[in-house]
Amino acid sequence: MDKIRMTTPLVEMDGDEMTRILWKMIKEELLLPFIDLKTEYYDLGLKHRDETGDQVTIDSALAAKKYGVAVKCATITPNAARVEEYDLKEMYKSPNGTIRAILDGTVFRAPIIVKGINPTVRTWKKPITIARHAYGDVYKAVDMKIPGPGKAELVFTAEDGSQIRETIHDFDGPGILQGMHNLNSSIESFARSCFNYALETGQDLWFATKDTISKKYDHSFKDIFQEIFDAEYKERFDEAGIEYFYTLIDDAVARVIRSEGGYIWACKNYDGDVMSDMVATAFGSLAMMTSVLVAPDGTTEYEAAHGTVQRHYYKHLKGEETSTNSVATIFAWTGALRKRGKLDQIPELMEFADKLEKATIDTIESGTMTKDLALITTLEYVHPVNSEDFIRAVRKRLEESR
Ligand code: NAP
Ligand code: MG
Numbered sequence: 041m042d043k044i045r046m047t048t049p050l051v052e053m054d055g056d057e058m059t060r061i062l063w064k065m066i067k068e069e070l071l072l073p074f075i076d077l078k079t080e081y082y083d084l085g086l087k088h089r090d091e092t093g094d095q096v097t098i099d100s101a102l103a104a105k106k107y108g109v110a111v112k113c114a115t116i117t118p119n120a121a122r123v124e125e126y127d128l129k130e131m132y133k134s135p136n137g138t139i140r141a142i143l144d145g146t147v148f149r150a151p152i153i154v155k156g157i158n159p160t161v162r163t164w165k166k167p168i169t170i171a172r173h174a175y176g177d178v179y180k181a182v183d184m185k186i187p188g189p190g191k192a193e194l195v196f197t198a199e200d201g202s203q204i205r206e207t208i209h210d211f212d213g214p215g216i217l218q219g220m221h222n223l224n225s226s227i228e229s230f231a232r233s234c235f236n237y238a239l240e241t242g243q244d245l246w247f248a249t250k251d252t253i254s255k256k257y258d259h260s261f262k263d264i265f266q267e268i269f270d271a272e273y274k275e276r277f278d279e280a281g282i283e284y285f286y287t288l289i290d291d292a293v294a295r296v297i298r299s300e301g302g303y304i305w306a307c308k309n310y311d312g313d314v315m316s317d318m319v320a321t322a323f324g325s326l327a328m329m330t331s332v333l334v335a336p337d338g339t340t341e342y343e344a345a346h347g348t349v350q351r352h353y354y355k356h357l358k359g360e361e362t363s364t365n366s367v368a369t370i371f372a373w374t375g376a377l378r379k380r381g382k383l384d385q386i387p388e389l390m391e392f393a394d395k396l397e398k399a400t401i402d403t404i405e406s407g408t409m410t411k412d413l414a415l416i417t418t419l420e421y422v423h424p425v426n427s428e429d430f431i432r433a434v435r436k437r438l439e440e441s442r
Pocket of ligand 2: 317
């Protein structure tokens with residue numbers, strides 16, 4: 041059978057440890073036999089990041105901007121232990137942070153639903169996608185311990201020297217203080233990323249903040265979303281038959297728990313941090329979660345939500361068997377291939393992505409799965425397999441479906 045041809049390359053960002061091993065095997069077993077794969081390859085493995093003084097991470101993000109679609113393997117974010125382990129010249133920043141700063145995007149995370157891995161919340165039938173704003177608020181805050189009595193003020197000094205001043209609190213004893221900010225431009229690009237993603241996936245968009253209490257800060261988020269929606273998206277949402285819905289964060293939480301799923305839940309930075317862990321865990325596993333960064337210019341980068349699975353890698357290095365779940369990494373590739381196919385109008389590439397996802401899900405639903413899932417499945421016949429055999433089982437199904 042002829043291999044599927046591609047016209048434009050994907051930006052391929054290779055990574056570290058166990059996910060790097062899976063990456064290579066996914067390409068060899070599940071992609072290269074079927075596709076005339078065109079990628080522009082960037083090695084974000086820690087060793088090569090060090091050799092290039094991290095320039096390769098910047099280059100890969102610029103390439104993603106140029107070609108529009110990227111797929112990324114999990115990477116090590118160095119800490120002190122890693123600096124020693126890899127004899128690094130520097131404690132480089134998180135590659136995801138560097139890439140996000142260049143692409144200015146929003147991260148969307150959605151669970152991969154399979155029969156036999158049941159959500160903890162009974163009513164959830166469809167995935168809930170969390171869209172997390174990735175700039176500012178408490179993550180860029182300045183905070184202080186107040187030693188004793190005194191007056192705390194919020195002061196803004198404009199370029200012309202004029203000031204806006206507000207008393208925060210007259211302290212009569214020790215306390216704590218925090219100042220945080222956000223930028224209209226960042227909130228605007230967050231809003232556009234969410235509206236575009238809702239249109240692209242045909243799902244409703246929910247957004248919630250605490251605007252009743254935070255009358256200027258959170259209220260600005262609400263207003264900016266509404267203005268952009270009314271001016272740029274309302275008609276397209278009507279045409280697509282989807283809805284934009286704003287509510288208070290506490291109401292949203294209650295509705296999410298009662299819901300069937302099947303929508304995108306846009307969250308401010310902190311809410312997204314906390315709620316995505318809750319949603320991922322309640323759906324079963326971080327290894328069954330897709331993650332995609334969507335930039336306001338449409339650039340899309342697909343990855344897995346989990347890390348490099350260091351513990352399994354060390355077992356692998358010792359020659360021991362591993363049972364690492366490759367589903368999220370496989371879905372990063374299918375997401376990127378489908379997007380490339382859509383942009384370049386190659387229906388066979390989009391169909392291939394669908395088939396590979398189906399083969400992966402069918403493999404699990406037939407009982408063949410890695411240990412992380414075998415431990416939590418409700419299926420009666422379970423055949424736990426190692427990392428390699430899972431990928432081979434998916435290949436077998438994929439070949440049968442062609
Ligand atoms: P991790 O790689 O997500 O793994 C933590 C644990 O979760 C594993 O030990 C394993 O549990 C389980 N797990 C995660 N993914 C799994 C999979 N695909 N299959 C089976 N089990 C899975 O987090 P980490 O070990 O704390 O971090 C390792 C490195 O990843 C760090 O250097 C960190 O900087 C990096 N990281 C990268 C990204 C990214 O690039 N997006 C994200 C997070 C972390 P058991 O050991 O119990 O089996
Ligand atoms: Mg978190």
